[in-house]
Amino acid sequence: MSTLVAATTPTTPMIPVARPSIGEREELAVLEVLRSGWITQGPRVAEFERAFSAYIGCRHAIAVSSCTTALRLALLAQGIGPGDEVICPSLSFIATANSIASTGATPIFADIDPETYNLDPLQLESLITERTRAILIVHQIGLAAEMNALSAIAQRHSLPIIEDAACAIGSGYNNELIGRPIGRIACFSFHPRKILTTGEGGMITTDEDELAERLRRLRQHAMSVSDVARHNARTIATETYDEVGYNYRMTDIQAAIGLVQLDRLPGFLARRRALAARYTQALQSISWLECPTVPANCEHNYQSYMLRLTDGTPGTRDSIMQTLLEQNISTRRSIMAIHREAPYRSTRWEASLSVTNRITETGFILPLYHEMTEEDQDRVVDALHSIQL
């Protein structure tokens, strides 16, 4: 443990684990909306949806207030509710399971592949029962799940796939962008830790016209004629509310930021991929660290760059993170294991999710953001190498 010596001076600036890139273009776009007289869901949201669906290459994009509300709507639109089971990974942010629980259904946790951190198709199939109503797949920290195998299982059991693509904007699978309709619906997040941010926000993509129409209504109190349509109408239009709906709207202020961020996305992705390659190049010689594995048919967006401790580590995961923090380098623990949090804790999951347990205990996330300099990255690399000595 004596090898974990901090070498910080009080003047060393803190390297954050993530930082959004918001510039003058985003500021001006927001100003324009603020001055337009329409600040909630309106023309900018519609424009953002069109630009997003064109980028992904799908028929419909439906903007909402977050990925959590996107997932909830996606599940509700499948008719999922009390008494139903939805299979998902436990190694994910808790929103994945909360979105299922919020419909009254029960999340059933499947274990993951130790290399990709994504659902293990074999274990998943053994969890399907007569109560299973959907499979909620996560493309974890921006690496696509094994969709061919998962889709084959879903088809065999006539189950819809919903993709939690919160972290997966710009990620690829078999030369297609995530969000193209492999499953029925994919849900993205624009939280500031994500690659494209609108502060908070989410997007649902699908190719199904009727489903898209229903999702558009549900996100807005299930009103039959939208407020924009009524605003623009030249004859009086009266709306009806034919089912229970929600206020999951994105604002035009957020969409204006999103449009600029979408335009900058190729640059963000290229920068992150270059920085990730640089990390791997510099860290792969450290025997007690495992760098990310990327299958040949996947293109990672490096939403997060997660390392894993292997055997012979010079300290615990937390002591290594603490050593880095004392050098003003911020890290985060691995993706959480949802089944270890109070609402979902049970001996069933603790016993059946051995890979999830191992990864959540040994993984940690390094700083990575669009504007990270190579000098800052070298500081992180040097700090890790000095732990080795």
Ligand SMILES: Cc1ncc(COP(=O)(O)O)c(C=O)c1O
């Ligand atoms: C895998 C996953 N799903 C869902 C969410 C929820 O996204 P949001 O914060 O937009 O609701 C997150 C957010 O971190 C996530 O990582």
